[in-house]
Amino acid sequence: MADRVDYEFHVRTGDRKFAGTDANVWVILHGEEGISTEEMRLSNMFKDDFEQGQLDKFLVKKQAVLTNIVKLELWRDNFGFGSQWYVDYIKVKRKDFNNEVTFPIFRWIPAKTHLMFRVNDTMLPQDDPEVSQRWEELRSKRESYLMCQKVPDGPSQIKNMPADEAFSFDYKWDIVKRKLQLIATSKIVMFTAGRWESIQHLRNVYTKEVFCEPHGCTRWSNDLCFAGQRVASMNHSCIELCTKIPDKFGVTEELLKPYLEGQSLQKILDSKRMFIVDHTILAGLPCRKGFHSCVPMALFYVNNNKQLIPVAIQLNQDKGTDNPVFFPNDPPNVWMKAKMWFNNADANVHQSLTHLGFTHLLMEGVTVVTHRNLSQSHPVFKLLSPHFLYLIAINSRGLELLVSKNGWVDKTMNIGQEGMFALIARGIKKWRMNVEGTLPEDLKQRGVLDTNVLPGYHFRNDALLLYGAINKYVKKYVDLYYDSVDKITGDWEIQSWGAELTKEREKGGCGLEGVPSHGKFSSKEDLYLTLTSIIYTCSVAHASTNFPQYDEYAYPPNYPALLNGEPPKDKRPVEETELVSMLPDKPTTLDMMTVTKILSSRGTNSLGDFEVQYIFEPEACKVVDEFRADLAEISKVIKQRNKERNPPYPYLDPDIVPNSISI
Numbered sequence: 001m002a003d004r005v006d007y008e009f010h011v012r013t014g015d016r017k018f019a020g021t022d023a024n025v026w027v028i029l030h031g032e033e034g035i036s037t038e039e040m041r042l043s044n045m046f047k048d049d050f051e052q053g054q055l056d057k058f059l060v061k062k063q064a065v066l067t068n069i070v071k072l073e074l075w076r077d078n079f080g081f082g083s084q085w086y087v088d089y090i091k092v093k094r095k096d097f098n099n100e101v102t103f104p105i106f107r108w109i110p111a112k113t114h115l116m117f118r119v120n121d122t123m124l125p126q127d128d129p130e131v132s133q134r135w136e137e138l139r140s141k142r143e144s145y146l147m148c149q150k151v152p153d154g155p156s157q158i159k160n161m162p163a164d165e166a167f168s169f170d171y172k173w174d175i176v177k178r179k180l181q182l183i184a185t186s187k188i189v190m191f192t193a194g195r196w197e198s199i200q201h202l203r204n205v206y207t208k209e210v211f212c213e214p215h216g217c218t219r220w221s222n223d224l225c226f227a228g229q230r231v232a233s234m235n236h237s238c239i240e241l242c243t244k245i246p247d248k249f250g251v252t253e254e255l256l257k258p259y260l261e262g263q264s265l266q267k268i269l270d271s272k273r274m275f276i277v278d279h280t281i282l283a284g285l286p287c288r289k290g291f292h293s294c295v296p297m298a299l300f301y302v303n304n305n306k307q308l309i310p311v312a313i314q315l316n317q318d319k320g321t322d323n324p325v326f327f328p329n330d331p332p333n334v335w336m337k338a339k340m341w342f343n344n345a346d347a348n349v350h351q352s353l354t355h356l357g358f359t360h361l362l363m364e365g366v367t368v369v370t371h372r373n374l375s376q377s378h379p380v381f382k383l384l385s386p387h388f389l390y391l392i393a394i395n396s397r398g399l400e401l402l403v404s405k406n407g408w409v410d411k412t413m414n415i416g417q418e419g420m421f422a423l424i425a426r427g428i429k430k431w432r433m434n435v436e437g438t439l440p441e442d443l444k445q446r447g448v449l450d451t452n453v454l455p456g457y458h459f460r461n462d463a464l465l466l467y468g469a470i471n472k473y474v475k476k477y478v479d480l481y482y483d484s485v486d487k488i489t490g491d492w493e494i495q496s497w498g499a500e501l502t503k504e505r506e507k508g509g510c511g512l513e514g515v516p517s518h519g520k521f522s523s524k525e526d527l528y529l530t531l532t533s534i535i536y537t538c539s540v541a542h543a544s545t546n547f548p549q550y551d552e553y554a555y556p557p558n559y560p561a562l563l564n565g566e567p568p569k570d571k572r573p574v575e576e577t578e579l580v581s582m583l584p585d586k587p588t589t590l591d592m593m594t595v596t597k598i599l600s601s602r603g604t605n606s607l608g609d610f611e612v613q614y615i616f617e618p619e620a621c622k623v624v625d626e627f628r629a630d631l632a633e634i635s636k637v638i639k640q641r642n643k644e645r646n647p648p649y650p651y652l653d654p655d656i657v658p659n660s661i662s663i
Contacts, residue, residue, distance in 0.1 A: 004062040006095040009042055014086035014106070015053035017163065022080025023111065025050065028073040029092065031066030038063060050085060059095075066094075071118055072103045078111035085109045088612070090117075102616045106376050106385075107137070108164075120617045121377050124481060125493045134375045138493075145371045147508050150399065153425035155357065156365035156505045158392050165392040195585050199557060199576065202583070206555075211593055215551040215647065216558025223328060225647075226339050227300050227308040228456070229559065230277060232649045234548040235350035236459035237436075241447025242276040242299065243269055249297055250319040251312050258329060259311040261304050272453045273302040279345050280317055281353075281426055288416040294567040296342045306455050313338045315345075315567045322569040333574035340560055340582065341568070347553070347561040348415050350545065352423040356403070358431060359542040360661055361424065363388075364395050365510040366501065366534055373497040379481045380494060382614035383474070383531065387538035389604060389611055390662040402595070412584065412592050413561045432514025437533040439467040439541075458649035459544055462641070465634045466540045466607075466652060471532045473627035478527050480619055488521050495521065501530075539607050543657040550600035554593045556583045561592060604662040607631060607654050 007029065013019050029037045040060045043049060049056045069092060076085055087105040103117040116130045128134055146159040158165070196202045206213040219225035230239045245251060245265075253265040260268055268274050282295045294315040301311045313326045315338060326338035367388040374381040402408040403417055410416045415423065435441045443449035443460055451461060482488050489495070498519030503509020516526035552559040562584045568574075584592065605611050608628040615624055631654040642648035650656060 003065060005065050006059060006061045007037070007040075007063055008093050008095055009058040009060065010091040011042065011050070011056045011058065012088040012090075013050050013052060013054050013056070014088045016086055018052075018082065018084060019086035020052040020054070021050045021076065021083055021085030021109075023050075023076040023083040023085060024079050025074070025076045025085070027090075029063070029066055029069050030071035030073065031064075032068050032070060035064060035066055037066065069101050069119065071116055073114055073116055074105070074109060075114045076109055076111060083111060089616075104376075104382075104614060104616055106612070106614065118377075122379050122382060122481075122615075122617050122620070123377050124487060124491050125375065125378065126487075126490050128375075128377060134377065138373070138375060142372050145368050147365065147368055147505075147510070149505055151361070151421045151424050153428075154421065155361040155424070155428050156368065156508075156510050157361060157395065158364060158368050161392055161396045165390075165396075193586065196580055196583055196589075198580055202556070202589070211554070211597065214554040214558070216553075216555040219647070220555060220558035221332075221336060223309055224307060226343075227310050228647075229343070229346070229552070230275075230300060231308060231454065231456055231460070232458035232647075233552055234545045235346055235354050236544060237354060237442060237446075238277045238279070238346070238349060239275050239300065239446065239448065239454075240277070241272055241453065242274040243447070245269075245299075246276075246278070246297070248317055248319060249299070249312070249314055250323070250325045251299065251314075255325065255327065256299075256311055259301060259309070259327075268301065272447070272450075275300045275302075275308070275448075275454065277346075279349055281423070281430075282345055282348060283317060285348070285415055285422055286419045287414050288410065288419075291414040291416075291562075291564075292566045293348060293414045293419070294341050294345050296345050298342055302454060308454065308456055310339070313342050315341055324569075324571055326571070330571060331573060333576065333579060334568075334571050337568055337574050337579060337582075340557065340563060340579070343559045344414060344561065344563045347559060348413065348419070348423060351409070351413065351561070352415075352420045353427040355542075355545045356398075356420075357424040357427050358436070359537055359545065360391070360395050360398070362428070362431065362437075362512075363534065363538050363542075363661060364392060365505075365512075367391050369497060369500040369510050373500055374493050376614075378493055379477070379620070380497075380527075380531065382620075383477055384534060385614050386610040386612060386659045387535050389660040391538070391660055394662055408591060408595055412588055412595075414563060428511075431512075433512055433533050434514035434516060434529060437514065437537060438529060439463055439536060458641075458645065459652070462638050462649065462652035463540055463544065465637065466631075466654065466657070467532070467536055469627065469630040469634060470535050470540070471528065472630065473623065474531045474535065475524075475528050476623045476626065477620060478524055478531065480617075480623065482524055482527070485523060488523065488527065494527075495519075498530075538660050539657055540652060542661045544651055546663065547600050547602070547651050547656065549596040550593075553596045556589055556592065560584070562588060599663060602656065602658055602663065604658045604660060607657045607659055610659060 025042045027040050027042060042058045044058060072090060086108050089105055090103045091100055093100040101119045104121045105117060115133060125134060144162040147156045148159040150157050203217055256265055276299055278297045279295055285293060287293050295317050296313060296315045298310055299312040300308050302308055314323060316323045326335055328335055370384055403420060405417060409420055435445055440449060448454050448457060448460060498521050501510045501512050502515050502519035505511035516529050521527055553561060563582045565582050608631045615621055635654045638653045642650055
């Protein structure tokens with residue numbers, strides 16, 4: 001056997017700003033029984049190594065023979081103008097053997113500091129021999145990942161965005177630039193000023209090139225589609241089983257009789273065919289000056305054809321002569337006006353809570369806490385990281401451009417920024433990880449977990465498949481690293497993580513309610529629920545509430561985020577001209593079209609196809625592969641379902657669901 005061998009190194013520099021380096025880089029390989037190579041400088045003559053996003057190959061000859069490489073020692077100097085360096089991974093193999101070992105790095109390499117990395121670099125902290133290095137990395141992270149509340153009484157967010165979280169390229173979410181591009185490409189020239197002349201006038205603006213006709217154009221006046229917006233669109237988690245008509249709802253059996261197909265109201269309630277949406281959370285919410293909103297309730301009934309239909313709308317909470325109940329047999333425009341005002345209120349809940357509050361902002365706090373408490377070597381960090389990609393960056397840019405003073409929300413929604421922030425603060429107080437953040441429990445609480453109840457609930461039917469696959473994936477992965485309770489209770493990083501997840505927001509924590517064992521994790525079941533909730537929220541929950549936006553919002557009569565005038569207080573006749581006068585003007589409509597067009601476009605890979613692969617351990621890689629196989633089967637099921645649905649519900653096909661909240 002040779003006493004000296006050659007080693008081949010493959011080094012991937014990270015694809016992030018300023019990741020490349022001009023510094024000199026050295027490594028030492030360590031084997032079993034204390035055998036090591038000499039110091040080896042990684043350099044290729046006449047080649048610019050270690051550039052951003054680049055994979056470099058190096059051959060180092062005549063080094064000590066290591067039967068099993070177990071550790072890599074890595075360091076650099078501070079030579080050159082750009083000496084800082086971010087490394088994704090280093091792969092090493094002996095030229096006389098065909099086996100290759102991987103050292104996941106995913107770190108900035110400080111100058112003149114020797115860092116040690118183990119093969120596959122996945123260890124619980126109590127098992128890591130480089131404990132001081134691990135502590136120092138977390139200490140540094142805690143200095144740059146600080147928490148604050150940017151929304152008054154709202155969720156915890158990053159205080160200042162670390163450079164690590166910035167987009168590494170000219171991402172499509174440069175909204176000002178993207179808006180101008182969309183307008184130029186679409187050749188729309190009629191949005192300079194003024195109001196719409198008629199409903200048909202508005203429909204004529206959509207083009208084939210960019211602003212294609214939203215689905216809402218053809219179905220906005222249809223009661224089946226209005227009901228479908230509760231179960232197969234973006235605000236899908238407000239509908240509840242109705243077992244008793246609330247006293248505050250001014251309906252009687254006699255008034256509902258025309259819609260119940262000859263059956264008694266009690267029989268309908270007992271057979272679980274009546275449902276309600278009650279937006280009482282909107283009561284007293286501030287609005288922009290000169291604008292109004294309502295606090296509506298609506299009843300929906302599953303008819304004998306198993307179709308969900310609306311049967312009653314009350315636009316405010318208290319019964320009274322100035323708060324009539326609207327019914328489908330009212331004059332068509334009177335009924336249409338009530339539906340438009342209901343959807344205007346529904347849009348407040350959707351944008352503030354279902355979308356922004358309960359996905360973007362809640363998960364930003366979770367992302368910050370994860371960076372502060374879990375080493376890159378921790379298996380849970382590796383599991384969660386793909387689902388945090390660009391989340392902090394998109395939130396920072398979104399709040400700056402969309403929810404800022406005089407920003408998009410202030411221009412396109414009745415409640416404006418002030419009302420949105422107030423609603424987020426209310427909703428965050430009610431959200432619990434083990435209920436609202438756990439799909440089966442949320443469905444159970446609303447009385448709609450049984451798939452025989454509310455048969456056309458496409459969101460539920462598809463989301464349950466994905467939730468089940470994520471939960472199965474999490475269980476298999478957790479089981480690899482925690483084979484005893486002691487490993488959970490003795491894992492000081494996971495315990496610190498749980499403590500900050502539950503710590504009060506006012507004291508610098510995430511302030512989440514409903515975290516199992518209040519963050520003092522003591523079983524694998526605690527971790528199963530927590531990790532499933534986070535991955536599901538960052539992927540499935542966000543996709544379901546984000547990607548239908550253009551089809552719903554881009555045609556204002558269908559789902560108006562902004563309405564002029566006041567909600568009706570009587571049932572006087574309504575002409576089409578009055579409906580048109582309620583709509584936003586041309587520039588505001590264009591704002592809604594362009595932003596929802598951008599929001600509805602996907603920017604990252606499909607669920608399970610991770611942009612950055614953090615997991616290299618063979619058994620863990622097998623678990624990832626099994627997850628991908630499960631998602632592929634679910635994709636087939638959902639594609640088949642959509643062949644029979646009218647309209648289809650494509651938003652939770654795993655091929656479409658991204659890994660993270662990146663748009």
